Amino acid sequence: MVQAGVFGATGYTGHELISLLEGHPHVEVAFGTSRAEAGHSLRDLYPQAPDLTLIHTQKARLEHVDVLFLCLPHTQSASVAAAGLAAGVRVVDLSADFRLRSPQDFQKWYGVVHPAPDLLAEAVYGLTETARDSLPAARLVANPGCYPTSALLALYPLARADALAGPVFIDAKSGVSGAGRAPKQHTHFVEVADNLSPYSVGRRHRHLPEMEQALSGWTDTQLGVVFSPHLLSVPRGLLSTIYAPLRGGWDEDRVRGEVAAVYEGEPFVELLPPEEHASLAHVNRSNRCALGVSVVNGSALLTSAIDNLVKGAAGQAVQNMNLMFGFDEGEGLR
Amino acid sequence: MVQAGVFGATGYTGHELISLLEGHPHVEVAFGTSRAEAGHSLRDLYPQAPDLTLIHTQKARLEHVDVLFLCLPHTQSASVAAAGLAAGVRVVDLSADFRLRSPQDFQKWYGVVHPAPDLLAEAVYGLTETARDSLPAARLVANPGCYPTSALLALYPLARADALAGPVFIDAKSGVSGAGRAPKQHTHFVEVADNLSPYSVGRRHRHLPEMEQALSGWTDTQLGVVFSPHLLSVPRGLLSTIYAPLRGGWDEDRVRGEVAAVYEGEPFVELLPPEEHASLAHVNRSNRCALGVSVVNGSALLTSAIDNLVKGAAGQAVQNMNLMFGFDEGEGLR
Amino acid sequence: MVQAGVFGATGYTGHELISLLEGHPHVEVAFGTSRAEAGHSLRDLYPQAPDLTLIHTQKARLEHVDVLFLCLPHTQSASVAAAGLAAGVRVVDLSADFRLRSPQDFQKWYGVVHPAPDLLAEAVYGLTETARDSLPAARLVANPGCYPTSALLALYPLARADALAGPVFIDAKSGVSGAGRAPKQHTHFVEVADNLSPYSVGRRHRHLPEMEQALSGWTDTQLGVVFSPHLLSVPRGLLSTIYAPLRGGWDEDRVRGEVAAVYEGEPFVELLPPEEHASLAHVNRSNRCALGVSVVNGSALLTSAIDNLVKGAAGQAVQNMNLMFGFDEGEGLR
């Protein structure tokens, strides 16, 4: 059995991850950490969670585990990751600390000097379907953000085939769990209920550079992403509706053919039939990504739905771990 | 024009109150206070609110107003009320500070010595329909809690007629705005959405003594209230479903007749037709209380719906002020 | 592998059941029927459902299966059950057709002559925890209604110990899936959202006689149930808050002791710790029943939460089938 340690077990991602790992036939949760809740059971916070007594971050024995999952706030993951790697433990980091390859970009977007720039070079960006070759040997995986997971899975086949003329408009809508468990004014039930709010639109959200970095690895065209996240009055689920002008010669058949070819046989990415578009109901509480693909007036109109806590976070982390350890990719995810 | 000052303008109750007062033909809002938001406009917090620049609590000039509305946390209202009365200003207190007549009870339920026990004797408990005689001359009105407003309006006619044998079971369900605007874990959207949670059930909620005190003024029977509040996944609205064994001789006709007689002509209390019961849709965003009344197996089955922010707080405060100042009772409330 | 046939596969219960059965290691779904959707895949209706091609009711080959699950409207199940039993197939009926033992009661509450009164005598009322002895040999199981499942699991230990003095007030709140999938005015999103509505309160709901029949089998005391269902603005989940005056000598310790003793070791019923009460979050999407137990002023205050589609319908049906066929009781339910 693979022994897994989870840092930051009490957030929505940590809870989702531990619930998934508890059902995984080849993994045992060795510990879950929490600063504020050490000594309590995870079940005190989530009535259906496993009865796992949380330990303080500093009491975690890294040498007793095979893999660390880091569900910590950005900038807090890096040092734990470094310690884990030094102890010979493989790391899946669900924070943003190792997503951007350049420490300058990190500093620009996160406002602090990167805490472990030496590790950036070896971090594998774990958008599983695009990283399958690198995962078996990876020591450090940067699990993608929820918005990038959704948008990039839709854009990957077209960027890679150089079908996109740019700019790319990503209109994304996320459930509230994506904003984290710490209570804030904007996640108060009364503020969210019956509302829909755009936030950090344009080029202001931290998931933007992550998307542009990935796209630039797939195509030489400067795509110029415009990204508008919206907060939905639902607890979970994320839908990106994407408008992307195409180069000449790319009609709906060709676009659909390309997407179909790239994702043929993928266990967790489903291209929907023509004229069907992706909704949250296609994916919620699963590790699936549902893709709808149309071409209208020379532009691709793509819809991409995921559960932000599963394929957008904890599920993809397990999927990556499965490939790192040689398990079936879907183990623990069905 | 009556000049009104509002302490605690930024909470859900304060906002609702200011919105109502802005539409009132005989009242002007002279100021609204906030500790944390002084200098900002109320519109920065509520995009549809009046553009009222909030002032710090300590800058409020009590002598410039005719009436003070206190939407402060309990124990903070009392001293402001005292200062207001000393300045000759009439006070409607929406906190709990003047609801319980006995300072011992206050201390027992709120955990601190009452800050202004000398004022308790003159405070009028402002359940409007039961307090109409006292309001015109009142200097200090204790606006009832939301749960007591709902439950007591249902029980008043029967308690007063000595129809109840006891015990009284009050199963109440409230929208989340009743829990206040300060973000807490239990008001996080993700915790509330798709959930329904009982809390402080039995005899543990602070609205219990307020209900028993009022009932004891209407009947000599010791009724023994059991009270179960539940948190609903809706932003506003409050429904109490009440089960109350009746004394002999009280069948449905007699019970309905009593309720109908007591509330005949009331502008804001509506007895629903036989077999119709009250829902949030009957009352939301209005100052109405809708009452459904059945008798089953010798027990009254009462449903009483209000909007917790209107009849359960700000609306009833305006209704009380109207009577204090000799205006039409419904002014500003339609 | 046990071969299972599902009649009425397209309702919320049928869909939930097929999803559970697809994950059951010892069961195969041989067919699912639908009048309106024959020829279509279940996935056309539910995007995450198994890709099961629905067949017309009349094309179902009863002789090819070992067990039939009937998710049909009441009065339609009985004849299919009779045909199944005649073909040697065991039947779990999720409709109301075999829940009431007396054909007169059925006619009174459902308005038609019972279609198969000869089968009533052998039908086992499948409230699993109270029927475990009868299930292994049962040919015909009447799966309980969702409201009775919730209320009866709470009341069973106390009724059986003759602790209840009566009357029993059951204030129940259900998610909208309990009202079925056929679109009606009162299940329109706009009617339900932000609302809470009592309906069929008192002694008017068809689940009342089912509850009283079960209680009368456990205690000689005539309890006189008053039952108030409410429609919640959530898709699933059911909470009953129950107020039940106790006989002398039953304090909280004794009541909790009785409940604990009855459910000790039960895999799907959990007595919560003192002062903790049951919420939908305790149980949703699981087959669990969470019970909160207090005693206040001489009355039991019980909270009982289930997922109406799982423990309240499809999950309990699988639980019953597991016992009928000698499988582990929790197979397919975790």
Next chain:
Amino acid sequence: MVQAGVFGATGYTGHELISLLEGHPHVEVAFGTSRAEAGHSLRDLYPQAPDLTLIHTQKARLEHVDVLFLCLPHTQSASVAAAGLAAGVRVVDLSADFRLRSPQDFQKWYGVVHPAPDLLAEAVYGLTETARDSLPAARLVANPGCYPTSALLALYPLARADALAGPVFIDAKSGVSGAGRAPKQHTHFVEVADNLSPYSVGRRHRHLPEMEQALSGWTDTQLGVVFSPHLLSVPRGLLSTIYAPLRGGWDEDRVRGEVAAVYEGEPFVELLPPEEHASLAHVNRSNRCALGVSVVNGSALLTSAIDNLVKGAAGQAVQNMNLMFGFDEGEGLR
């Protein structure tokens, strides 16, 4: 007092309209019609509605009113409008019957021959802020669709100034009341709750030609609209997020300046401050349109929020009527 007749009083739009008209100081509702509910009170359907006894469509006495509001399904309005005009009554049609100027377009998008093509020429497209000159003399006003109202108010200043290079991507999200009151599978609470679904995306929704027709009246540039409506799990409110590549020379200052100039002094259109974008909370239950305007990478990023039942339907109808009859534009709308 202007006497108003309302056809189709029981839908969400009809109900909203009658509620507004009841508060209008210069209008009386002479009648409201309903086929299915004639003889009942509107309050039987909406517990807070005015107690208006509905009459059968055929019993409406057109000659007794000054203005007709038609809240009928498309193709049913036209003949009533014709009869009204023949009787000398002015008409505000909230259906789609007179929105498209060409009977061929109507036939293409609505699948039937236009019932009253002779009236198309005189119908005024009632997007109030763009039609103020034509309304005082108008006999027949085609009240715009909810999606076009939202999108066109955002695009009008830029189209008119020839700032748009095309294509225009309109990503719109609407509350469920936009889908009408008749219960359908896709408006069932359980289908909508916690979901977000795109539908009729691309160039398939009937509001598309309405938008393109209006745009073509403001600019000679063929803009090529791509339009993606989504169904939100909220009862009301509509937000359009619009991505529109700009011609050279249009930076954010110039774009904002143009929008500000066009809407200066408008009572119901508000340009939000820089970096603030429109949410449903800005507008719900009001006749306001809130506009957020940014320029990113050479494209305008516009957000436009309305309440679909108010500014998107009944409120705009009242606003239009006010101008038709010489009342203050905001009468009855605050």
